[in-house]
Amino acid sequence: MGRLLAWVLAQRGHVVDLYDAGGPAAEQSAATVAAAMLAPLAESAITEPGVVRMGQYALQRWPELIADLPEDVFFQQQGTLIVWHRQDAPEAQRLRARLGRTVQQIPELPPADDLDARALAAVEPALSGRFAQGLLLPQEGQLDNRQLLKALASAIDRAGVRCHWNTPRSPADIPARSDGGPSLLLDCRGLGARSDWQMLRGVRGEVVRIHAPDVQLQRPTRLVHPRYPIYIAPKQNGVFVIGATEIESEDRSPVSVRSTLELLSAAYAVHPGFAEARVIEAATQCRPTLPDNLPAIRIPRPGVLEVNGLYRHGFMIAPAMLDCVLQWLECGHSTLARRFDLNIETPASHALA
Structure with missing residues (x-):
């Protein structure tokens, strides 16, 4: 998620810094080990309809994303x-x-x-x-996760993203905007964000x-x-x-x-x-x-957006999560998120609750 967001936002003209606890090979990431199957109907046996819809969306979206990468990525859709x-x-x-x-x-x-x-x-x-x-x-498919991670590392470098590999950071380590920090902090640390997500496992x-x-x-x-x-x-x-x-x-x-x-x-x-x-x-x-085995996007405070809980469906739902975040950043709401039964938590939603 971090690489996808960094790449697309840099393509859209934003100045992006990426901090990663690992290196370009993503050796500390679950994404490196995954099989990267894109199987929404098969996965429906163990997940909710919103995740299934995300997977169906990804089957159209992944080829578009891969086509813009500077290196070939194996993608197959033979069921x-x-x-x-x-x-x-x-x-x-x-x-x-x-x-x-x-x-x-x-x-x-x-x-x-x-x-x-x-x-x-x-x-x-x-x-x-x-x-x-x-x-x-x-129509179900798969891709090569390691080729994708390598291609994304090349893409973000070409897009001008300033990559800080082997440099773990938490939101607390990044200065606030008022102190010269970034206008937006995107937190995609997975298990590295345990201190900020109650009951993340x-x-x-x-x-x-x-x-x-x-x-x-x-x-x-x-x-x-x-x-x-x-x-x-x-x-x-x-x-x-x-x-x-x-x-x-x-x-x-x-x-x-x-x-x-x-x-x-x-x-x-x-x-x-x-x-x-x-x-x-x-x-x-x-x-x-997360406790419900579902993905989540939340904005705990202005200028910070967190993505987590991709569980076993990371590659299958990543394009949908990407576009939900982009839509939220552009419009302040996301019709896609509603389509996927994905509630984007904000301070206002907590106040209403």
Whole structure:
């Protein structure tokens, strides 16, 4: 969020300073570990309609943003495939029903397509003969998060943003406007803003990156499972990001043996070609999460705007959050925020409450 806002505001002629606790590679950010899937219907199984609408909005907005970046960023929109083994058919049926209710509630979402074994093989030949049924969620997509972060770092440098890498700051460290400070302070620190957000917590995620050039999955694939429903996101050059875990913990120690075994075993159960893959990286990070698991924008005092709580949906909702902030800065209100059921908190709203 910080890089997106810095870039767009600099493009609009503002003088921007960016302070980041990490470096250009964003090595301390949850965004570096994420799979960066853009799957509003798939995610509707665990989130609210407003977030789903943000995700649908992002599928149109991301290509516009990426087109203006100085470096290529992998973006794909070939849908999400959901598969399951026979013993997990009841769980899959419950998921299908939830997705159907979402489409009824948000008609602009394309409905899931039911696939039998023949149709599934036609859609994803690499899985031919492995699953009797599946679901295809049309138009969903993904991007390469690390390419995007690198491209944004180049873009903000070219736009004249003064970048202060490896320089952690809090709002208290920045002089007020009356003392020569900035006219606007945008706080996008995630978990770094814990002292300013009551009940902000970290939710641990674990992912494995592997190189499997012999596996030819064409789109993000999710495996229904009652305990660990995994996702497999194919990136470029035979790289796959595999994840599933969502642990209520702020522990950032290395990936556990149990999680590694579950992730890799489930991937192998989807395609046996993963047996010969090479593990590139096993990584953990903590997602900044508010009590309701929803994103928030608030203005605690004049000249300060805070964005937080993007949870597990960061890349999926970032363009919507970006445009809500920009609209608020330009107009003093945001019709987009109302469309996404996003309440922008202001001192006046607290007074009314």
